Amino acid sequence: MDREGGQAQPVLRRLDALHRLSEAGVAAIKTAVRDKILKAAAGEDLVCEGDRPDSVRLFLSGWAVRYKVLDDGRRQIVNFILPGDTCDAHVYLFSKLDHSVATLTPVVYSELSREAFERLVSSDVSVAEAFCCEMLAASSIQREWAISLGRRDALERVAHVICELYERLRVVGLVDGNTFAFPVTQMDMADATGLSAVHLNRTLQELRGSGYITLKDRSLTIHDFQALSNTAMFNLNYLHLDRK
Amino acid sequence: MDREGGQAQPVLRRLDALHRLSEAGVAAIKTAVRDKILKAAAGEDLVCEGDRPDSVRLFLSGWAVRYKVLDDGRRQIVNFILPGDTCDAHVYLFSKLDHSVATLTPVVYSELSREAFERLVSSDVSVAEAFCCEMLAASSIQREWAISLGRRDALERVAHVICELYERLRVVGLVDGNTFAFPVTQMDMADATGLSAVHLNRTLQELRGSGYITLKDRSLTIHDFQALSNTAMFNLNYLHLDRK
DNA sequence: CGTAATATTGATCATGTTCAACGTCGGTGG
DNA sequence: CCACCGACGTTGAACATGATCAATATTACG
Numbered sequence A, B: 001m002d003r004e005g006g007q008a009q010p011v012l013r014r015l016d017a018l019h020r021l022s023e024a025g026v027a028a029i030k031t032a033v034r035d036k037i038l039k040a041a042a043g044e045d046l047v048c049e050g051d052r053p054d055s056v057r058l059f060l061s062g063w064a065v066r067y068k069v070l071d072d073g074r075r076q077i078v079n080f081i082l083p084g085d086t087c088d089a090h091v092y093l094f095s096k097l098d099h100s101v102a103t104l105t106p107v108v109y110s111e112l113s114r115e116a117f118e119r120l121v122s123s124d125v126s127v128a129e130a131f132c133c134e135m136l137a138a139s140s141i142q143r144e145w146a147i148s149l150g151r152r153d154a155l156e157r158v159a160h161v162i163c164e165l166y167e168r169l170r171v172v173g174l175v176d177g178n179t180f181a182f183p184v185t186q187m188d189m190a191d192a193t194g195l196s197a198v199h200l201n202r203t204l205q206e207l208r209g210s211g212y213i214t215l216k217d218r219s220l221t222i223h224d225f226q227a228l229s230n231t232a233m234f235n236l237n238y239l240h241l242d243r244k
Numbered sequence C: 001c002g003t004a005a006t007a008t009t010g011a012t013c014a015t016g017t018t019c020a021a022c023g024t025c026g027g028t029g030g
Numbered sequence D: 001c002c003a004c005c006g007a008c009g010t011t012g013a014a015c016a017t018g019a020t021c022a023a024t025a026t027t028a029c030g
Helices: A006-018 A022-036 A114-123 A125-151 A155-173 A186-193 A199-208 A226-230 B008-020 B024-037 B114-123 B123-149 B156-172 B188-193 B197-209 B224-234
Strands: A037-040 A045-047 A056-060 A066-070 A076-082 A100-103 A108-112 A179-182 A211-216 A221-222 B036-040 B045-046 B057-062 B063-067 B075-081 B102-103 B108-115 B178-181 B213-216 B219-223
Touching: A006 A022, A006 A056, A006 A108, A006 A155, A006 A179, A022 A108, A022 A125, A037 A226, A037 B008, A056 A114, A056 B224, A066 A179, A066 A186, A066 B123, A076 A125, A076 A186, A076 B123, A108 A114, A108 A226, A114 A125, A114 B178, A114 B219, A125 B123, A155 A179, A155 A199, A155 A226, A155 B188, A179 B036, A186 A199, A186 B024, A186 B057, A199 A211, A199 B108, A226 B224, B008 B057, B008 B123, B008 B156, B008 B219, B024 B036, B024 B123, B036 B057, B063 B188, B063 B213, B075 B156, B108 B114, B108 B197, B123 B156, B156 B178, B156 B188, B156 B197, B156 B219, B156 B224, B188 B197
Parallel strands: none
Antiparallel strands: A037 A108, A045 A100, A056 A108, A066 A076, A066 A100, A179 A221, A211 A221, B036 B108, B045 B102, B057 B108, B063 B075, B063 B102, B178 B219, B213 B219
């Protein structure tokens, strides 16, 4: 295990960006994470709409999406789940999940039972507050997606998700220069932005054409973040990564 | 004060629908609510994007909306705030608000300082859990809006919000038969559904034309909930009002 | 009664969808 | 090793949903 937090590192980086963690808190999280580490393959459903939620998941590596499908098959991805993200703190308070979560890549995550999670948050105030911030931040991201879907056009939407993913990945150390792994198919991107696959493809070409990004071999490079974030009207406040 | 909970009644009804409250919890909420009751006129901003959040609000009567505007003026309403709703439990953990809240009607709400709110949630487990459920339910609603905005067409979207508002108002006793007060202008509805005001108007006419609803004088009647909810593909699971 | 906000209508326009075909790449089994 | 297959990406053309613009009711209210 490396000296920066072992497998828990992304979780620690993310939570600490949202809310300063005490030393005791950091230790408690490291211990809790270590307890039950699971893996899943790409393209797997981790949880399904209708399931009874019983545990909390802390994502350590890999990408997943939160999504929902309508009766006639239309699918909407409502969020990306990245390393360091918490999948539904406290959900076990509900009897049924209202959405599904699918992996895009192989993922590694730590699964905490309700008891383990409650023990963790009651062990240290800063930890409880950090998880609270994580919930609030997730809501805020969700709201910003509503803005995009409701009021931004195709080009703005695509530029916006890219900016968001860049910033979120940066916090957990997954951006190298201006380049990061981007294991998302165009169909997934279309379902995330509320566009058709065809139009998404053309929109990506427009962004490539103007030289803002390169996207090739599941790797994305942002050449001009300023321009990209201007076209998206991206403002990172809503990510709340400034830690007060 | 009436024997059903006084001014706190909608809050109690909503929280209790999400998660069973203990008697002590009910009492604690009643007391906390009573402490600082405020009023605001219609069309007022209660909080603005960028403000430092310092208190939690429990809505007792009236309607408000959570919204955000882009630099060029496009506005998206991301949620309606109804009597009984909690406006941002725990937000004071963040340094800046990422959205604004405006009243649609005169509203009455109880304002709890950070200290008062923390005292309240630590006084009783069922209260803490209920507020947790309220946060989770708000997230869930937010996700469902993303589905609507991303993947439902105009008719479906409008039908969907109406179903949602009907169910949410019913829980707090604000539906009389199939009729409820609906103090939302067509422009607001347009900003909530991501449509233009013109197209929203035509969509409403379509719903009226098929006999599903009547909307007149700020009062909405649903004549055929089944048909309305079918056209919206509405499934109330996401509201989590079953209190399991 | 007058004025501003809201609702309604028609006509034109644009963004994005749909459909259908083709290209490309990586893996898999004969 | 190569042929096949499936998933993904790309292209063009026709189409449709909803936006925009502009004018005209209607309503609420001071």
